[in-house]
Amino acid sequence: xxxxxxxxxxxxxxxxVGGKFPRSESGRVYEVxxxxxxWLANVPLSSRKDxxxxxxxxxxxxxxxxxxxxxxxxxxxxxxxxxxxxRRNQFAHEVAHAEGLSKSAAAAQVEAAVDRWVWYAGWTxxxxxxxxxxxxxxxxxxxxxxxxxxxxxxxxxPQESSFLGLVSVIAPxxxxxxxxxxxxxxxxPLPALALGEVLATSDLPGGVVxxxxxxxxxxxxxxxxxxxxxxxxLTGAGPELAKELEIAAADNLKRVLxxxxxxxxxxxxxxxxxxxxxxxxxxxxxxxGSLGASGxxx
Amino acid sequence: xxxxFEYAPAPESRAVVDIKPSYGLFIDGEFTDAADGQVFxxxxxxxxxxxxxxxxxxxxxxxxxxxxxxxxxxxxxxxPGAERAKYLxxxxxxxxxxxxxxxxxxxxxxxKPIKETRDxxxxxxxxxxxxxxxxxxxxxxAGYGANPRPLGVAGQVIPWNFPLLMLAxxxxxxxxxxxxxxxxxxxxxxLSALFFADICRQAGLPKxxxxxxxxxxxxxxxxxxxxxxxxxxxxxxxxxxxxIARTVAGTRKKLTLELGGKGxxxxxxxxxxxxxxxxxVSGIFFNQGQVCCAGSRLLVQESIQDELLDxxxxxxxxxxxxxxxxxxxxxxxxxxxxxxxxxxxxxxxxEAEGAERWxxxxxxxxxxYWFAPTLFTNVTQAHTVARDEIFGPVLSxxxxxxxxxxxxxxxxxxxxxxxGIWTEKGSRMLAVANKLRAGVVWANTFNKFDPTSPxxxxxxxxxxxxxxxxxxxxxxxx
Numbered sequence: 001x002x003x004x005x006x007x008x009x010x011x012x013x014x015x016x017v018g019g020k021f022p023r024s025e026s027g028r029v030y031e032v033x034x035x036x037x038x039w040l041a042n043v044p045l046s047s048r049k050d051x052x053x054x055x056x057x058x059x060x061x062x063x064x065x066x067x068x069x070x071x072x073x074x075x076x077x078x079x080x081x082x083x084x085x086x087r088r089n090q091f092a093h094e095v096a097h098a099e100g101l102s103k104s105a106a107a108a109q110v111e112a113a114v115d116r117w118v119w120y121a122g123w124t125x126x127x128x129x130x131x132x133x134x135x136x137x138x139x140x141x142x143x144x145x146x147x148x149x150x151x152x153x154x155x156x157x158p159q160e161s162s163f164l165g166l167v168s169v170i171a172p173x174x175x176x177x178x179x180x181x182x183x184x185x186x187x188x189p190l191p192a193l194a195l196g197e198v199l200a201t202s203d204l205p206g207g208v209v210x211x212x213x214x215x216x217x218x219x220x221x222x223x224x225x226x227x228x229x230x231x232x233x234l235t236g237a238g239p240e241l242a243k244e245l246e247i248a249a250a251d252n253l254k255r256v257l258x259x260x261x262x263x264x265x266x267x268x269x270x271x272x273x274x275x276x277x278x279x280x281x282x283x284x285x286x287x288x289g290s291l292g293a294s295g296x297x298x
Numbered sequence: 299x300x301x302x303f304e305y306a307p308a309p310e311s312r313a314v315v316d317i318k319p320s321y322g323l324f325i326d327g328e329f330t331d332a333a334d335g336q337v338f339x340x341x342x343x344x345x346x347x348x349x350x351x352x353x354x355x356x357x358x359x360x361x362x363x364x365x366x367x368x369x370x371x372x373x374x375x376x377x378p379g380a381e382r383a384k385y386l387x388x389x390x391x392x393x394x395x396x397x398x399x400x401x402x403x404x405x406x407x408x409x410k411p412i413k414e415t416r417d418x419x420x421x422x423x424x425x426x427x428x429x430x431x432x433x434x435x436x437x438x439x440a441g442y443g444a445n446p447r448p449l450g451v452a453g454q455v456i457p458w459n460f461p462l463l464m465l466a467x468x469x470x471x472x473x474x475x476x477x478x479x480x481x482x483x484x485x486x487x488x489l490s491a492l493f494f495a496d497i498c499r500q501a502g503l504p505k506x507x508x509x510x511x512x513x514x515x516x517x518x519x520x521x522x523x524x525x526x527x528x529x530x531x532x533x534x535x536x537x538x539x540x541x542i543a544r545t546v547a548g549t550r551k552k553l554t555l556e557l558g559g560k561g562x563x564x565x566x567x568x569x570x571x572x573x574x575x576x577x578x579v580s581g582i583f584f585n586q587g588q589v590c591c592a593g594s595r596l597l598v599q600e601s602i603q604d605e606l607l608d609x610x611x612x613x614x615x616x617x618x619x620x621x622x623x624x625x626x627x628x629x630x631x632x633x634x635x636x637x638x639x640x641x642x643x644x645x646x647x648x649e650a651e652g653a654e655r656w657x658x659x660x661x662x663x664x665x666x667y668w669f670a671p672t673l674f675t676n677v678t679q680a681h682t683v684a685r686d687e688i689f690g691p692v693l694s695x696x697x698x699x700x701x702x703x704x705x706x707x708x709x710x711x712x713x714x715x716x717x718g719i720w721t722e723k724g725s726r727m728l729a730v731a732n733k734l735r736a737g738v739v740w741a742n743t744f745n746k747f748d749p750t751s752p753x754x755x756x757x758x759x760x761x762x763x764x765x766x767x768x769x770x771x772x773x774x775x776x
């Protein structure tokens with residue numbers, strides 16, 4: 001049979017939640033097209049319930065992932081890069097369709113995304129020394145500040161940069177031990193849903209990253225108001241939605257990363273601001289004892 | 299309070315401080331009346347004596363102060379860091395020189411014991427300015443990239459529990475990084491901030507770099523909502539913190555919040571009991587418990603509960619409550635009638651919900667606002683006194699059997715500011731410290747502060763850090 005006459009097998013795109021690939025509990029889907037309007041797939045139109053389920057999965061995964069050694073997390077992130085490297089063509093194809101890019105431009109985006117995983121893989125066991133350390137207090141105390149992950153982070157992924165942007169917001173969140181619920185680009189969710197398939201085969205514990213497709217406003221609202229979500233990355237939310245979600249987030253004082261000018265170009269040096277946005281600083285004091293006039297006090 | 303030993307009164311002299319009958323707002327280097335001419339009285343909480351009459355800022359005054367700060371920003375931020383540093387070093391030295399005067403003033407206006415203002419508040423104020431002074435010309439090396447820029451005008455709202463120290467925590471890093479400030483002190487404790495204005499004058503600080511607006515919550519809200527500011531820093535209640543977070547949503551304003559707490563002080567069965575008792579006492583009775591990081595929940599391992607509580611109660615009978623200016627006083631006055639009413643209501647709720655209340659025999663002065671040190675036992679995690687921040691000298695005692703249970707109970711709170719651990723076993727201390735969701739963990743000590751040591755909360759205790767290299771970030775455009 002010749003290549004052209006073979007009918008291809010289409011993929012059913014599903015959510016990635018708790019390490020599994022469910023459809024939306026609502027049974028809803030919406031149509032995704034390429035830049036020219038050609039049909040690509042029907043993807044789940046996630047509901048508020050899907051968002052809540054994803055938070056439960058992310059919370060469940062937090063203890064194990066934040067408790068894993070930084071070296072272990074680094075190897076898992078590197079494994080993601082390895083898995084992605086072998087599927088560059090698939091993702092280049094998906095990104096080209098999603099963003100209307102030429103083949104070579106799409107390939108460059110995917111390669112940059114692979115490299116971004118490598119960049120963050122190396123950060124897992126370094127950020128603690130860069131932003132933490134001993135504090136020279138004026139007294140006989142051992143005093144150490146250490147960064148710790150904030151918890152469950154809800155992410156509105158970039159709308160335009162459907163893959164490099166997506167990776168650029170997910171990787172720093174999980175590199176430091178947070179777990180994530182990600183709302184994929186509304187118009188171009190396929191690279192995000194396909195990334196779930198890569199994460200599932202990269203030794204990443206289920207629930208560390210949960211990917212939802214649907215409407216950013218519909219899913220963002222319950223996540224921003226959710227009492228078991230600790231932080232909000234608004235990179236992909238427009239100004240109006242970002243403001244609305246930031247107001248909702250105040251109810252339990254979520255840490256909020258607002259959309260910023262740096263989000264325009266994901267090929268630029270990512271710096272460390274996304275790593276530090278979802279870290280808490282814990283400072284531990286302990287007396288060291290000191291030599292007194294009458295002898296030892298330790 | 300009935301005491302084991304009779305002590306002769308040893309009052310610190312008031313003569314060292316000269317409080318004027320009235321004070322204005324401090325805007326653009328000048329003391330000025332409020333635009334609408336409003337004033338309010340500030341009283342000494344230990345006697346209810348009126349100390350002074352202070353101009354009460356309103357929205358129009360915020361406009362003036364922000365405009366002054368904006369105008370001053372251009373030159374101040376353009377100064378070489380080394381020059382800004384020298385202003386801050388001057389301020390640190392002036393605070394040291396005037397520390398006795400300021401300590402007495404703070405004790406009068408706040409009601410806290412002189413031994414605290416003299417030995418804790420004022421030394422920390424000077425140290426904080428001295429510490430951040432040194433950063434002003436070293437920002438390139440602070441880990442925020444080359445030449446990090448200030449944000450602009452900072453609107454800062456501070457509480458009444460450590461009036462001058464909270465001012466230092468806000469103003470020192472803001473000025474070191476090149477911002478200018480408009481600061482609102484609490485309505486019950488405006489005086490030390492106004493004395494600080496005089497220190498700015500003595501230091502020759504350029505006009506408009508520091509502006510001080512005494513007033514109530516309305517002017518605080520006007521300040522944080524003002525279009526002309528770039529940064530909001532707030533220390534106070536979680537409820538107000540959330541309101542501020544809503545106000546600044548969708549703006550360019552950078553926000554840091556240092557809010558409430560319900561700190562767990564965990565005592566394991568191998569802890570040195572006498573030291574732990576001292577730590578529990580300083581954890582909850584320091585500053586009458588009006589401390590956001592107070593150790594207001596005592597979690598004691600069941601096997602030593604009776605022994606520990608006996609020792610604790612014995613210790614509480616020796617605490618001296620009374621004249622805050624007396625150098626022997628351990629427990630001073632509650633800051634205001636309003637705060638006293640809040641503490642009283644929460645303690646009554648504790649009793650009504652079935653917790654067992656205990657206080658040492660304790661005679662309260664007839665004038666002023668006073669609350670006896672109070673323990674609640676038979677407390678469960680569902681009790682209001684185990685959940686809500688009381689912000690007073692009230693300790694809730696809960697027990698646990700295993701370290702895991704201690705961690706679970708400690709973390710069972712909307713707050714996450716502080717925690718304490720008492721154990722002789724190093725590995726247990728480190729393991730528990732790791733699992734606590736709190737910004738500051740004191741192990742075998744409590745309520746220690748230092749300008750080099752980052753302070754701030756997890757969860758609903760707020761975000762951002764004050765102190766240390768970390769404290770610079772709140773005032774830099776990074």
